Amino acid sequence: MTLSPDGWQLLKRWEGCRLAAYPDPGSGGEPWTIGYGHTGPEVVPGLVISPQQAEAWLQSDAAEAAAAVDQLLAGCSVTARQREALVSFCFNVGAGALEGSTLRRRLLAGEPAARVIAEELPRWCRGENGPLEGLQRRRAAEVAHALGGTGAATSPVPSGQPGLPQDQAPVDGRPIQLRDAAAFHRDLPHQRQAWEALQRSLNAEQLEQFARAYRQASAPAGQQPWPQAMAQPETPAKPAALHQGLIHLAVPYLAQNDSATGQGPRMCFSSSCAMAAAYLRPGCLNGPGQLDDQFLALVQRHGDSTEAPAQLAALAGLGLRARFRSDGRITDLVAQLQRGLPCPVGWLHKGAVSAPSGGGHWSLVIGWDPATRQLLMHDPNGEADLVAGGYVSTAIGSGKGLRYSERNWRRRWMVEGPGSGWWVELLTAD
Known part of the structure; x- marks a missing residue:
């Protein structure tokens, strides 16, 4: 409960x-x-x-x-x-x-x-x-x-008391071995809940001891443990522009509908990732033609423009490490923005907000206004109608710096319930 x-x-x-x-x-x-x-x-x-x-x-x-x-x-x-x-x-x-x-x-x-x-x-x-x-x-x-x-x-487990709290014991009576998680953890919902319950049962000292042991052991041979290796990336994330809690990253806007490739209707994912790349690595796309067309060419070397692995490979080719996730919450996006990192997000743009549908659409979160609970968004397709579905305008430039209602947009993003949003987590530049 x-x-x-x-x-x-x-x-x-x-x-x-x-x-x-x-x-x-x-x-x-x-x-x-x-x-x-x-x-x-x-x-x-x-x-x-x-x-x-x-x-x-x-x-x-x-x-x-x-x-x-x-x-x-x-x-x-x-x-x-x-x-x-x-x-x-x-x-x-x-x-x-x-x-x-x-x-x-x-x-x-x-x-x-x-x-x-x-x-x-x-x-x-x-x-x-x-x-x-x-x-x-x-x-x-x-x-x-x-x-x-x-x-x-949910009180912390007393120091020296092994295992899970009594109300988390395995139902079949067999002693639980936490090391089994390494073999059987597949990021399923009940597994995440179990790990979260275990974390709540540990005090701060126990968590820190586990973190040191786990990160030290998981570092590849010859490399530093995770905290030291990640502490100072070669290209740090850009600072967010903050004003009374407002975050607004100065990300350049790219529209998918003016593509010279003929792929405009299928380029929302590529245009969104291209905007993020152009912001985090200025000048990384410096060939002829529009920036998102250049990025699309990189994506197509690895697969179709709708495939997340192809997008991640193209970002990696520009020196940006990223991973695709399907567990997003609004707090995840805000945390990224606070680090100065924009967030490509995949959501359903058709149908009423009470029953969103469609094959999916990608846009780029560039800011957050906590006073109005609005997400600042670069939508490469234009301005969406979050309530009725579809688009109010698909004119070139109409999707720049939009303010999408968090309450309405998140229903199109977390369609499978809390913590189910699709997004690309940009880590840092290599």
Whole structure:
């Protein structure tokens, strides 16, 4: 379960449930809200839902908040009740606010979770005109929940106690051998969940001991262990342009529809990767013709332009190391942007946002605005209609520096649920 019964009670109490859509108090209109604080394009004026639908949306939204907490605070030693309080907090303020918070920085630095939560949560109670009584009471309830009970389900394993916590023992009774993971780990969902549960069970010292042993052993003969070898890449990532949390990378824009190759309709992946390459390695594409046409020629040496291995090989030929991933979350993209690295992303651009379809489309994430929860995007095909599907415009240049709603776009990106987005992780330049 995402939360315990007490955790669900905490969340439901402070969100409240309204079965008829109501407008945003600030704007008097959008975004409209319904159920337990649920918003989205499906919530329109006049909408009325059943208690069962409200519960279903709550389950989905809470799962997203819990996944964000688990990822943003990975490695932090928190109890089950502290995690639930943080999920309620994240549900209320959003993952973007948690990501940039002092609360997160202090927890990642290893400060005691109880003290950090008690000191930091009460600070998040202000509205436009000062502190709000409702938020003050919610923060107090979250702190009280965090500090109550033992939370043994996710407490760190005491030093010297081997294996998994009791509630994670193998169901068939056979002793578990962690070394088996090297042979059988195939990055399946239940395997990832097991590794994440194990990580939560270890304290910071144990994690560091494991990291040193694992990275030392995994370094190829004659090479340094991973932390030292990766610490200073030859071509460091460019710094992000930050302004009150805004990230906007000055990536050159390339349109797929003006290609001289006749491959324009099939070039979204190539144009997106070409933009990233031109930004990270200026001058790496210096032949005749348009930059993305040059990049396409490199891709075609290794395969079809729609194939990820061919794209990665072309990037490698330009001195850029990358890997294709299908486990993306919004927090992954923001973390990359904070390092100054743009993110090629694959998503479904056809059909309504409630049921996206299509063979897939690629664009390049170049920034993030946490104030509006919008992704800054170079879309090589033009400006997409995120709600209805298709494109508002495919005119050359119409896809430059777009602001795509995180709420609507992520539904087209993580179509198989949280943590299922397709993207290319650019590591660093060789």
